[in-house]
Amino acid sequence: xxxxxxxxxxxxxxxxVPIATVLELAEQLTVTPETIRKDLTELAAAGExxxxxxxxxxxxxxxxxxxxxxxxxxxxxxxxxxGRAAVNLIDMGDxxxxxxxxxxxxxxxxxxxxxxxxxxxxxxxNSFHIASILEMGELCSKFFFLGGRMSSSExxxxxxxxxxxxxxxxxxxxxxxxxxxxxxxxxxAYYENDRIFQKTAMECADQTILLLDSSKYPESAVMEVxxxxxxxxxxxxxRFDSEKKNVLDGSSLTIVEV
Numbered sequence: 001x002x003x004x005x006x007x008x009x010x011x012x013x014x015x016x017v018p019i020a021t022v023l024e025l026a027e028q029l030t031v032t033p034e035t036i037r038k039d040l041t042e043l044a045a046a047g048e049x050x051x052x053x054x055x056x057x058x059x060x061x062x063x064x065x066x067x068x069x070x071x072x073x074x075x076x077x078x079x080x081x082x083g084r085a086a087v088n089l090i091d092m093g094d095x096x097x098x099x100x101x102x103x104x105x106x107x108x109x110x111x112x113x114x115x116x117x118x119x120x121x122x123x124x125x126n127s128f129h130i131a132s133i134l135e136m137g138e139l140c141s142k143f144f145f146l147g148g149r150m151s152s153s154e155x156x157x158x159x160x161x162x163x164x165x166x167x168x169x170x171x172x173x174x175x176x177x178x179x180x181x182x183x184x185x186x187x188x189a190y191y192e193n194d195r196i197f198q199k200t201a202m203e204c205a206d207q208t209i210l211l212l213d214s215s216k217y218p219e220s221a222v223m224e225v226x227x228x229x230x231x232x233x234x235x236x237x238x239r240f241d242s243e244k245k246n247v248l249d250g251s252s253l254t255i256v257e258v
Contacts, residue, residue: 006031007039011048014058021055021215037219052179052190054215078213078237081258083107086175086235089209089256092120094172097201100127100156101177103211108133115139124169126162126197128155144169158193163200174205178212180219181238185228185247188221195223207232214238229253 001009006029013020013028022040026033040056043049049056083106090096090111098104108130111118118139125131126146137143148162176198178187187210189195202208210228214237228234229251237258240248248255 001029001031003039006035007043010036010039010043010056011058014049014056019052019055019057022219023215024055050190051221054180054213054219078258079103079106079211080109082211082213082235082237083110085256085258086209086211087111087114087117089233089235090117090121090173092117094120095122095169096124097166097169097171097174097205098123098125098127098130099174099176099197099201100125100130100154101211103177103213104175105129105133107175107211112139122171124166124171126157126166128157158197163196166197166200166204169204171205173207173209174201175209175211176201178210178216178225180221181212181217181228182220183218185244186220187225187228187231189223189225190221192223195225198225202226202230209233209235212236212238 009029010025013025022033022036025036029036040049040051043056044051047059050059079102082103086107087110098108105127111121112133118134119141121140122142123134123137123140124144124146126148131137131143131145134140134143146157146162146165148157148165149159150157178198179190179194180188182188189198208231210231210233212234217238229248231253233254233256235256235258239257
């Protein structure tokens with residue numbers, strides 16, 4: 001299949017589904033994931049698609065965002081497993097910044113089943129979906145919503161007002177979900193709003209927990225957030241090779257595999 005024909009087929013697939021992963025596209029078009037990544041990079045540069053969360057969607061929204069409900073379907077069971085494992089990293093009485101993401105929402109669903117734990121927690125979030133899971137804070141000790149510009153499709157608030165409000169908090173833990181993790185073990189974001197939110201949350205927290213499903217690796221977004229070893233915990237379905245394990249074993253990062 002010629003390059004132009006393959007790229008048109010990618011666009012055709014994305015007109016039928018909200019979002020497709022690199023592996024899904026590679027399987028459908030019987031090419032390697034590396035070939036698909038190159039195609040997606042060039043299609044994104046041409047403004048025809050948006051690269052996000054280990055895959056792609058058709059360009060459309062002014063901010064290039066992909067709807068929450070579409071992202072929720074990707075690696076759904078793995079995200080549930082990650083959320084359940086991450087609960088064990090939360091202590092009674094913790095204060096938490098929770099980023100608005102489908103994987104962090106899976107953690108909140110798991111926490112909602114641990115009512116004795118949840119009622120001792122102070123939660124700070126920019127996510128309407130997380131607020132809904134936690135019954136608008138009724139299940140927590142204290143609940144703070146970070147206001148700002150609302151994105152109805154992503155079900156969260158974002159922008160300078162969100163960041164300014166978050167800077168007022170000092171919490172025990174920030175729970176984040178990166179958009180991509182590259183071969184150099186750099187966590188990256190596709191959008192400036194996400195990069196700033198994640199870096200600010202890390203600055204506001206004593207410890208940082210990264211939740212990452214296996215579709216995010218190896219992937220690279222355009223904006224660097226932090227090296228993986230700058231996080232305290234990684235909860236993930238990713239299995240690193242021996243070279244990466246040697247790098248990570250020499251750091252203070254604790255990896256929880258699901």
